[in-house]
Amino acid sequence: MSHATTNKATAPAGRPEPEVDRRPLAKRRRNRILLQVGCILITLFMALPIYLIALSATSSRAALQEFPLSFIPNNFSLETMQTFLQSTGILGGLINSVQVGIFTLLLSLIIGVPAGYAVARFAFPGRDPYQLFLLFTRALPIVVLSVPLAQLFLQTGLYDSVLAVVLLHTALALPTTILITSSVFLGVPRDVEEAARIFGCSPVQAFLKVVMPMAIPGIAAASIFTFVMSWNEVLGASILTLNQRTLPAQVLSSLAESPLAYRFAGGFLLVIPALIFIFFMRRYLTNMWGSTIR
Amino acid sequence: MLLIAPSIVFMTLLFGWPMVSGILQAFGGPEGLTTANFTRMGQDPYFWSSVGNTLLLIVVMIPIQFVLALAMALLIRAKPRGSSVYFYIWAIPLAVSDLAAGLVWLTVFTDRGYLNSVLASVGLEPVSWLAYDNYASMFMAVLIAEVWRATSLVFVIVVAGLQSIPKDYEEAAGVFGAGFWDRLWHVTLPLLRPSLQTALILRTILAFQTFAVALALTGQNFPLVVGETYRWYTGLQDANVASALALVVMAVSMVTAVGYLKLLKDQSEAPR
Numbered sequence: 001m002s003h004a005t006t007n008k009a010t011a012p013a014g015r016p017e018p019e020v021d022r023r024p025l026a027k028r029r030r031n032r033i034l035l036q037v038g039c040i041l042i043t044l045f046m047a048l049p050i051y052l053i054a055l056s057a058t059s060s061r062a063a064l065q066e067f068p069l070s071f072i073p074n075n076f077s078l079e080t081m082q083t084f085l086q087s088t089g090i091l092g093g094l095i096n097s098v099q100v101g102i103f104t105l106l107l108s109l110i111i112g113v114p115a116g117y118a119v120a121r122f123a124f125p126g127r128d129p130y131q132l133f134l135l136f137t138r139a140l141p142i143v144v145l146s147v148p149l150a151q152l153f154l155q156t157g158l159y160d161s162v163l164a165v166v167l168l169h170t171a172l173a174l175p176t177t178i179l180i181t182s183s184v185f186l187g188v189p190r191d192v193e194e195a196a197r198i199f200g201c202s203p204v205q206a207f208l209k210v211v212m213p214m215a216i217p218g219i220a221a222a223s224i225f226t227f228v229m230s231w232n233e234v235l236g237a238s239i240l241t242l243n244q245r246t247l248p249a250q251v252l253s254s255l256a257e258s259p260l261a262y263r264f265a266g267g268f269l270l271v272i273p274a275l276i277f278i279f280f281m282r283r284y285l286t287n288m289w290g291s292t293i294r
Numbered sequence: 295m296l297l298i299a300p301s302i303v304f305m306t307l308l309f310g311w312p313m314v315s316g317i318l319q320a321f322g323g324p325e326g327l328t329t330a331n332f333t334r335m336g337q338d339p340y341f342w343s344s345v346g347n348t349l350l351l352i353v354v355m356i357p358i359q360f361v362l363a364l365a366m367a368l369l370i371r372a373k374p375r376g377s378s379v380y381f382y383i384w385a386i387p388l389a390v391s392d393l394a395a396g397l398v399w400l401t402v403f404t405d406r407g408y409l410n411s412v413l414a415s416v417g418l419e420p421v422s423w424l425a426y427d428n429y430a431s432m433f434m435a436v437l438i439a440e441v442w443r444a445t446s447l448v449f450v451i452v453v454a455g456l457q458s459i460p461k462d463y464e465e466a467a468g469v470f471g472a473g474f475w476d477r478l479w480h481v482t483l484p485l486l487r488p489s490l491q492t493a494l495i496l497r498t499i500l501a502f503q504t505f506a507v508a509l510a511l512t513g514q515n516f517p518l519v520v521g522e523t524y525r526w527y528t529g530l531q532d533a534n535v536a537s538a539l540a541l542v543v544m545a546v547s548m549v550t551a552v553g554y555l556k557l558l559k560d561q562s563e564a565p566r
Contacts, residue, residue, distance in 0.1 A: 035374045042366055047383050049442060052408050053398045068411030111300045118297035130298065137309050141503050143523050144544040145309065147536045148316035150527075171308035174301060232391030234506055235520065239527055248393050252506060253528070256513060260404060263510070267397025274389035282382050286454040 050271060056261075057081055057268035064261055084265030087258075093250035094269075097231060099162050100246055104169040104230040105223045108177045111170070113219065116181025117207070121190070134175040142172060146236040153240060160242045168240060169230040176229075177222050184218030185211065221284040228277050232270075319537040331538040338535075340525075344517035347508075350433070351518070352501045355440055359497065360490070362441065363448035368478075371456050381453075388446040395443035396510025403435045403511065426515040436516055439507050444500065448493045455489025456482075495554050499547045519543055 052071075056064065060077035063070070085091060118124065119131065149168060153159040158167075188211050196206040231248075238249035245253065251266040278285070320331055335341055366384055370377055387395065402408045403423040410420035423431045463485065467477045483490075505521035514525070520543060527536035 032374070035369060035372055038365070038369050039374050039376075039380050042362075042369070043380055043383050045442065046387065046446075049398045049402060050386065052401045056401045065406075067406045068414040069406070069408055071408070071411075111304055114297035115301040122297075124298070130302075133305070137305060140309065140313075141499070141520070141540070141543050141547055143503065143520050143540045144316060145312045147523070147527055147533055147540050148312035148319055149308070151319065151533060152312065152315065167308060171305065174305060178301060228389045232389070232394070234391060234393045235503075235524060238524070248391060248506075251397075252393055252509065255510060260400075263397050264401055267394050267400070267510075270394035271390055271398065274386055274394070277389045278382060278386045282378070282385060285385055285388070285450050286457060 053268050056264040080261045080265050089250045093245045093247040097247040100165045101227040101230040103166040105226045107170045108173045108226050112177030113181050116178045117185050119182040120185035138175040142236045146239040150239050160244050164240045165237050168236045173226040173229050180222040184215045188214045316537050320541045331534045335535050335538045340517045344519045344522045348519045359445045363445050363452050366449045367452040385446050387443045393506035395439050396507040399439040424512050432516050436508050451489050451493040455486045459485045498550050502547050
């Protein structure tokens with residue numbers, strides 16, 4: 001029994017000799033240590049770059065000029081971040097990014113939640129092609145949409161507006177929203193809804209009063225996901241805008257002619273939401289990716 | 295039906311319409327339909343190097359990511375002390391954009407960055423990792439940044455897949471004397487196939503879209519196909535060639551996705 005569970009992280013260990021009693025224990029301890037070593041190594045690889053960009057973004061300009069650079073935060077300063085935030089287009093880009101993110105979230109919920117509910121509850125004709133269609137659109141590269149959309153928006157006067165980016169991001173997020181919400185609704189037992197109907201709720205009431213409250217956590221997860229997708233999307237946003245840049249688009253377009261300190265500060269600002277997002281979402285991540293993609 | 299109608303209308307408007315007009319644009323010119331845009335695209339000196347770079351990156355990166363993600367998922371499943379903290383940290387890059395990832399690793403690889411600081415403090419010569427004449431190190435930098443950023447996605451999918459496999463199978467195999475590698479190869483991996491399959495398709499398609507990492511790290515020195523689209527559109531202001539490039543990216547992604555599906559379907563239907 002202990003043999004089966006201990007040596008998971010290591011190479012096949014030698015067959016346990018019957019006469020030695022303490023071996024499995026020693027092996028178990030060794031395996032635990034190896035396990036921790038592996039985990040710590042990977043954690044270093046994953047966390048060190050984030051630490052370094054945080055360190056760079058909170059170092060003064062003078063400290064960034066030094067060489068070799070110090071790995072310890074001994075001259076903390078907000079100078080770099082401040083200069084970055086005061087550069088042209090950054091504050092506006094930040095506001096645009098937040099706006100685009102929130103509107104994308106709302107729009108994709110308004111369109112996506114009913115569709116997700118329908119996919120989960122009703123066997124309507126053409127359900128399979130519809131789901132296939134969603135999968136197909138998920139696989140479509142952003143760049144394929146962005147360039148023609150830019151032309152269309154130029155003709156319709158939507159070009160270079162928050163709305164243009166919102167529309168693109170909603171189109172990108174919608175398939176995921178529908179798939180996640182449908183899996184959330186699948187988790188709400190049908191009986192509960194039927195019980196509500198028997199006690200006199202209309203279908204809409206049953207949905208709003210009974211199903212929705214149970215589905216809220218999953219839907220919240222889907223919306224945070226949408227927001228982050230929109231926050232991170234850079235190619236479409238840079239192609240669809242000129243002056244109303246979102247934050248990543250602004251950083252990307254001024255990449256070539258900006259000092260290193262500016263890029264570090266921009267990178268750090270872009271990473272911060274990821275830290276927060278994953279912190280709140282960590283319990284949902286496996287559910288989301290596990291159930292929705294199939 | 296009423297419930298899905300808005301989504302269908304919306305998606306048709308924002309997917310169907312641009313796709314049709316994108317195709318028209320790619321073949322469009324001053325005088326009717328033409329393949330001139332593709333010729334111009336092919337003649338651009340950056341085009342073929344960008345195709346080569348993209349393919350090389352994908353071919354090298356995908357295996358590394360899958361091995362690493364599998365190892366990470368198995369480590370997490372062994373439930374080390376602090377596994378929830380590890381899971382959190384390992385999942386963070388999932389929400390980091392490729393632009394941000396490029397900028398993050400720029401702090402490491404830039405000429406006066408942290409890597410060279412380490413080298414200098416142990417007495418070695420600093421290296422210009424991202425210089426245009428240093429192709430191998432440039433490629434390594436982009437590769438590491440991409441592995442860092444995108445392995446998390448595979449990791450999370452594999453963890454989800456592992457959770458759905460009952461431990462009994464492995465324990466049974468262990469009782470019958472299968473060692474760790476035997477159990478991994480003959481029990482766990484076959485059961486993980488659906489998860490690995492989706493992860494593989496998703497990751498490859500997304501990998502074709504990588505561009506900002508390379509842009510942030512190396513500027514134009516390490517062109518990738520989507521980065522070229524961006525350059526043609528914003529830098530050279532030629533929407534037609536940009537569309538042609540976009541179409542190439544789409545065609546390649548579609549072919550890969552269908553290819554994977556065919557390949558994996560043929561194998562997975564046999565045991566059923």
